Amino acid sequence: MVTVRRGVPATVRRTIGVLSPVVGGFYFGALIAGVARAARGVGHRVVAVQTYPAGLDRERYPEESVLDTPVALGAVDGLVVIGKALSPERLAAVREWGVPVVLISEDPAHPDDPVVVPDNVGGVRAAVEHLIWHGHTAIGFLGNLGQRDMRERFAAYRTTLAEHGIDSDDSWWYEASDNQEQGGADAAARMMQAGTPTTAVIAATDRNAVGFQRALRSHGLVLPRDQAVVAFDHADSGARVSPRLSTVDAHFGRVGEHAVGLLLSRMRGDDVTPGEHRVPSSLVVRESCGCTEITSPGGDVGAGDVSDLLRRLAESAFAGPAGSAVSRRAGPDAREAWWRAVEEPVEVAAERGVSPAPAALGRLSDLTAALQPHPEALEQMVTVLRTVECRRVEALPAARAAHATAVRRAVTDVLLAVTKGCTRAMLARSGQLERTIVDQYEVDMDLLRGDGASPRALGWLPRGVRGHACLGLWVGTDRGPGDREMEIVGVHDTSGTLSRLVGVRTTASQFPPAALTRAGTVGSNELTFVVPVTFGGSDWGLLAIDGTVETRATQPRDRFNHWAALLAVALDQERLLGSLREQRKALEQAAARERALADTVRESEERYALASMAAHDGTWDWDVSAGTVYYSPRWKQTLGYAEDVIGDQPSEWLERVHPADRDELSAAIAAQLAGCGTPLELEHRVRTQSGDYRWMMCRAVTVLDDAGCPARLVGTLVDVTERKEAEIALQRDALHDPETGLVNRLLFLDRLGAALLRCRRSATYDCAVALVRVVDSGAFSRDDDHAPDVHREVVRQLRRPLREGDTTARTGEDDFAILVDDVGPGGMPDRLTELLERLRREIGPRISIGVLGSVRGMRDVSEVLREADIVLLRGQTRSDPRNTAVR
Template sequence: MSTTRRGSAASSARRTIGVLAPVVGGFYFGALIAGASRAARDAGHRVVAVQTYPAGLDRERYPDEPLLEVPVALGAVDGIIVIVKAVRHDRLASVQAWGRPVVMVSEDETSLPAPVVVPDNAGGVRAAVLHLLDHGHTRIGFVGNPSQRDIRERYEAYRSTLADHGIVPAAAWFHETVDNHEQAGADAATRFLGKGIPTTATIAATDRNAIGFLRALRTAGLVLPRDQAVIGFDHTDSGARLLPRLSTVDPHNDRLGRLAVELLLARLRGREVTDGVHRAPSTLVIRESCGCGAISGDTPGRSPTPAGSRLQRLADTGFGAPSLGTDTHRRTEGDARGRWVHAVLDPMIAATEHGALPSGAALSRLADLTYDRRPHPETLEQLIAAVRELERELIDTVPAGSDRAAALQRTGTEILLALTKGCTRPMLARSGYLERTIADQYEVDMDLLRGKGPSPRALTWLPRDGRGAACLGLWVGHSPGDRQVEIVGVDDSSGALSRLIGLRTPASQFPPAALTRGGTPGSSQLTLVLPVTSGGSDWGLLAIDGNVDTRMTSGRDKYNHWAALLAVALDQERLMASLRDQRRALEEAAGRERALADTIRASEERYALASMAAQDGTWDWDVSAGTVYYSPRWKQTLGYEEHEIGSSPSEWLDRVHPDDRLDLSASIAAQLGGARTPLELEHRVRTSSGDYRWMMCRAVTVLDDAGCPARLVGALVDMTERKEQELALRRNALRDPETGLVTRMLFLDRLGAALKRTRRAREYDCAVVLLRVAEAPGDEAAEADVRREVVRRLRLALREGDSAARLRQDEFGVLLDDVRADPARVEELLASAMSEPEMGIAVGVLPSIQRFKNADDALRGADIALLRAQTHS
C-alpha cells in the first residue's frame, strides 16, 4: 500500500463532506451515513449525502448501474466518501479528477488508490464459526452472494476457520444467493432442503439472507435451532424479532461511517493516511438461533466472564451510536461508555462497602445515560443477567443478613429499574416516531396524489412539523457534461430560500450553499439529496435536511418514498396539463367537424354511386342498430342470391377465413375506436361453393353530431387472381419451380447461419456437397430426367436440418448439418445420389466450413473442390 499526503484544508470555507450511497436509509447505508454525520459534525463539518440509485426501487433489487452519472453536490465539498456500489466501477477512477480526497467503504482497494474502510468481516465470521464449533457442530454451511467484497471476505473467513480445525467444507454446504435479501435466503433454503439437509449449522452472510433462510426452514417443518443452528451478520432489529431470535455479528456500521470521516479529515488536515484497508471491529451477538438457551454475553464452552467485565463489554456492544445531545457532543464516545459503566458499578460498590443506597438523581442519570446510548432490543436481557451476576458476586463479600446485604439487593433492584426505564424509553420513542411517520406519510400521499391545490413543485405537501429546509431542482437541457437543474420549489421556515426560485445551476453545485449553510455544527440534521424518479421518469433532485432512519431493515425510508411519490405526482401533473391541452384542441376541432358533416355525407353518397358504377360490393354498417346493408353486388361477389344474405354482421364475419378473422375484427374495432385512417385490409371470405376468395375491404367511419362513430361504410373487391399471382411470385423467389428445391439465395442464407453457429460451438460443423449433371448434347429430355432423378434421390437422403438447393441449371448444392455427430453422412449421401456412375454426375465435397469467413467463401471452396474432381475424373 502507498502512503499519500493531502494539502491542508483548514481554511476551507465549505466545511462540507459529500457521501455517495446507493440509498440513504436503512440499517446499513443509513447507519453508515448517520455515523459519518455525527463524526463530521463533531469536527464542525456538514454532510451532504447523495443517493445515486433511483428512488422507489422495485422490491429493493438494485439496478445494474447507478442512476446518477453527474458529480452531484461534489463541486462544494471538501472531501468525498463513496459507499459500496454507489459509483460504477469504471467511473471510480474519475473520482480523483474531481480534485477532492476520497475514502471508500467496502469497495475493492484495486478500484481506486484510496483508504478503504471495511468491517472486520473475517474476525466476526471467525467468532461465529468458533461459537458453532463450541456447540459441537462440524458440518457448518454458508449462505450468501460473494460478488460483493464484504460477503467475499466473510466466505473466505468461514472456509479458513473450518480449515484451521481440519474441516474441509463440501460443495453441498455452500448455497449462493442472487442478492442479500430475504427471498434469496428462502430460495437457498429450498435448495438446502433439496440436498437432504447436509449441515447442522449455517453461517448467513447477511441477516436478511438468514431471516429468509430461517423462515423457509420453519415452514418446511424443521425445529430450530435443534435441526439447524443459524448465525447471521448485520445485527438488524428484525433479527431480534424472529423466533428463535437470530444470533448475529454486529459490524457497527455507524462506526464504519465515523472511521471513514476520521480518515478523510486526517487527509484534509495534511496528516499521512495510508491507502488500502482500514478495519473497524465487529462483535458476535449471541441469541437463541445458534443453540444457546437465552441471550448471553458469554460464549458457551469458554471461561466465564466477571460481571464487571461483562458490563464493560455490554457498554461496547449492547448499544448503538450515542444520541446527538449536547452532553455527548462535549465528551468523546469513550468517556460516555465509561460514565455509563461507573453509573452502574459505583452504586453497587457503595452499597457493598457502606450500605449506601443510590439517590434518585443518580438513578435518573443512569436511566438517561442508558437512553442516550441507544440500547439494542436484546440489551435489557443482557443487563439484567449481568447486574444480577454482579449482585451475586458482591453479596458473597458481605455478611449474610447484614444491612449491607439488604442495601446491595435493593440497590440491584433500583439499578435494574433505572436500566429498564433507559431501555424502554427508546422503544417508546421509536413507537411514537413510527406513528408520526405513518401520519405524516398519509398526509404526504393524499396531498401528492389527489391532484388538487398547489403544484407539487411548490413543496407545500411536506409535513408541517419535524422537517428541515428543502429544495427541488428539475433537469433542464440534455447536455452530456455537467447537467443543469432549475430550482422550482423551496421550503423553509424563515423564507430565506425563496430567492432561489428560478435559479439555474450546474448539478455539481446542487444543493445550493444557502441550503447547506442552514445547519449549524452540532445539530442533528444533514442534507440528503435524492433522485426524483419513478418508472421511466427522471425529473431531477430533491434536497432536504433531515435525519436518516437507521433502524429500518430495508432502504424504504420516508425520504426515498417522498422522492418516488413526487415523481409520480409530477408525471400526473404533466399528464393533466396534456389532457387539458387536448381537450381545448378537441373543442376547436369539434366545430370544424360539425361544419364538415354535410360535406362528408354528400361525399358518402357520391362514393356509394361510384362504387356501384365500378361494380364494387358496397356495404353500410349501422353501429347503433347493429345491422349491415349488403348491396346486391356484394352478395353476387360471393355467389349468393339477394334473399340468401340477411342484415346481420355475422353474414360477413362468420364467412371470413379463421386465420384472418382476428385481424378484421381488430381493424373494425380500431375504426369504431376513433382511428384516423380509413380501414383497408386484405382477407379471405368463403363463397357459396365453399371455396375461399381473397377480398380487399376498404371502409370509412361516419360520425354522428356528438362525434361518436355511427356508421361504417365500405366496399368489398374480389382480388383473388392478383393475390394468387403475388403468392406464386413470392414462392418462386425462394423455391425453384421445376424441382421445388430452395434457390441459391436461400441456400447462401442457411449456409451463413451454419457458419455463425460454428463460431458459437466449436464442436459443431457442416459439410457442403456440390453435384453437377453432365451435359448430354442434343438430348435435353435426358438431362431433365437425370436432374429429376438426382432431386428424388437427394430428397430421400436428406435428414432434418439438411438443406438442398438448385444453384444453376445443372448444378445442385447440399448442406449437411452437424457432420461431426455422424462423420459417415457424406459417404451415405454420395452412395445414394451416385449409385449409377453412368448418370454422369460430378461431385465436389467440402468436408468442413469452420475455416471460412462467410457463405460466399464457403461456396467458392466447394466450387474449387468440384473443379478438382472434374479435372481428375
C-alpha cells in the same frame, strides 16, 4: 493528472459527502450515522447521496449503481463511498474531480485509496470457534459472494476451519441468491435437498440467517438442536426470531466514524496509509448457537472487575451515541458516562450505606434511553448488574456487612432506572414509527390526490418536517454520463430565506446548493439527504432534504426514498393530466371541425347521389349502427338481379365478391369505419346473376354522426369490366408476343438473368436453354401456307406445358427459346428431351435446335444466347439430319 485539495483548516466548516446505494437501514443507515456523528463532532456538514433509484422493486437491487451523473461532487470537500455506490468506471472518474476519497467495503479504484472495512475475518473467526466450542465440526457457510465483505467472511470461515484441522466440504457451502431473507430461505431448501450435511451454519448476513431459520423450522427442524446458526451484522431482526440469533456485531457506526477520521486527515494534507483499515467486531451470543442465555460479547460475565464488566455491557448493549441533547450533555463518550452512572450509586451504597439519589437515577434513565439500547440489552443488564451486586457484597469487609442491604437496594434501583430507560427508548421508537406512518399517510394523500397544488412546490411535505428541502428537475432529456443541467423548482424553508433559489439553474455536481447545506445548525442531529426522484422508467431529478438517518430498521426503506418515489409518480401524473387537458382541448376543436365537415359531407353526399342517379351508377347506403345496407335498383340491375332478389344485409354484396378480392374489400371497409381520412376507392370482381364475375369500381365516403363517430358509408358501384379487361390485355401484350401468346424476348431475358444470378448464389442450382429456329421459312412466300404452318406447329408444341417455372418464348421472327428451370446434375431433363423429340417428329428438318445443358459459368444473358446460337449453327453445319446440337 489528479489534483487533491489539501491543507483545509480544521476550523473551517466543510461539507462531507457520502455516496451510498440507499440511505437507510441497519447497514447503510448505521454507516451514514457514524459518518454524520464524526463529522458533526468537528463542526462539518454531511450530505448523503443515494445512488440507486428510488422505488426499487422489493429490494431487487441492480448489480451496480445506475447513477452516472456526478451528483454533489462539486459541492463537497471530501467523499466517503460505501459499497457498490458507484460503478468501477465512475469510481475511477471521481478522482478526476480532485475530491479526497475514502472507501467503505469497496475495492479501490486506485492503489492510494484507503478502504475502511469491518473486521470480517476476526468476527467470523470468533463465530466459527464458538461453534467448535459447542462441539460442531460440520459447519457450513450461507451467503451471497457478490460483495467484498461477503467474500472476506467466506474466506475467513474456510481459513478458521483449516486452522482447527477441519476440511470444509463443498456440500457445506449454501449459496444464497441475495443478502435478504429470501436468499436464506432458498439456501435452506437446497440444504434440505442435500440431506442436511451440516450441524451448524455461519450466515454472511443476519437477514440471510432469519430467512434460513424460518425455512428450517417450517420443515420441522428444531433449532439449534438440528442446526445451530451464527450470523453477521447484529441487526434488530435477529432479536425478534426464535431462537434469537447469535451474531457478530460489525459496529458499522464505528466504521463510518473511522472513515471520516481518515478523510479529514486527507483533507488536511496528512499522509494516510493506503489499503485496508479494519474496525474490530465482536460476537453477540444468543440462543441460536446453542447457548442457554444471553451473555456479553466479552465472554463469561464472571471474568474481570466490576468496571470492566460495565464497559463491556455498554459496548454490547447500545447502538452508540445518537447525537441527542441528552447524550451531548453526557460528554464526549456517552457509553462511558452511562457505566459511570451505573457504577457510582453502587459504590456509594457499598461505602456509605445510602440509597442512590433520585436525581442520579433519573439521569441514568435519561442516559439509557439516549443510547438506544438493543432489544436484548435489558437482559444483559440484569445478568451483569446481579453479578456486580454479588461481587460488591462479597467484597464488603466484616465491619460494613450492614451495607449489603444498601448495595442490593442500590442495584435494584439502578435496574429500575435502566428498565425505565429501556422502556422509554422502546416507547420513543414506537412513537417515532407511529409519527412516520402518519407522515407517510399525509404524503401519500397529498401526492396521489392530483387535484391540489403542483408537487414541485413541496407543499406536500408533512407539517412535522422542520428542516430544509429543495427539488431540482433535469433540464432536457439527455441522460448521458456528463454533468447534467437541472433547475430548482421548489424549496421548503420555514424562514423563507431559501425562496430565492426557485428558478435557479445549476448542475448535478453542484447540487444541493450551498445555501441549503449552510442553513443547518452546527452540531444539529440532522444531515442532508439527496435521493433520485425516480420510479419505474421515470427519472425527474433530485430531492434534497434535511433529516435524521434511520439506523435500526431491518429493511432499508428510508422514508425519503419512499417520498422520492411517490413524488416521481405524482410528477408523472401531473404531466399526464396536463397532456390529457391539452388533448381534450384539441379534441373539442377537432369535434367542432368534424361536425362542420360532416355537414359539408352530407350536403356533398346528397348532391353526389343525385348525380349518380343521372349517371345510372349503382348507389348503396350502409347504416353502420343498424347493420343494414340500402341497395338502389340500379345497383341490383348492374349485377342482373331483380328488385326482390337482393335483401338489405351486407352479405348480399360481400358474399358475391370474388374470393381473391374479398379480404381486400373487407379491409378497405374496416379502415373507413375506423376513421380513415381518404374516401374508399377499390376495383373488385362481383358475381352476377348468370354466375360470371364482372369488374366493379366501388367508391364510398364515411358520414359521421354528431359525436364524430362513423354512422354511414355511402357509395356507388360502377361496372368497369370492359376497361379492366382492356387494361389486363395491354398488360399481357406488353410481356407476350401478340401473334403467338408466348412470352416475348424482354420477359424471357429477365427470367434468364434471374436464373444466372441464382446459379452464382447456389452451388446446387442450374438451368438449361434451348433455341429453336425455323430454317426454311424463307423458301416460301408469304402467300404460301407452308411457312405459317411451320410456325403454328412450333407454337402449338411450345404451348404444351412443361413444368411450373419453365419458360417458352418467341425471341425473333423465326426464333423461339426455352428456359428449363432447376435441372439436375444428370444432364438434359426428360421434359426438355420429350419436347425436342416432338418438334423433330412433327416438323422434321425445317427447324434447327441448339441446346445448352447448363448455364453455369456464363457471365451474362448475352453470353448464354450467343453460346446457344453457336451450338445451333454447329448443328446445321454438321448436316445432322435431326438439325439438333447439344452442348
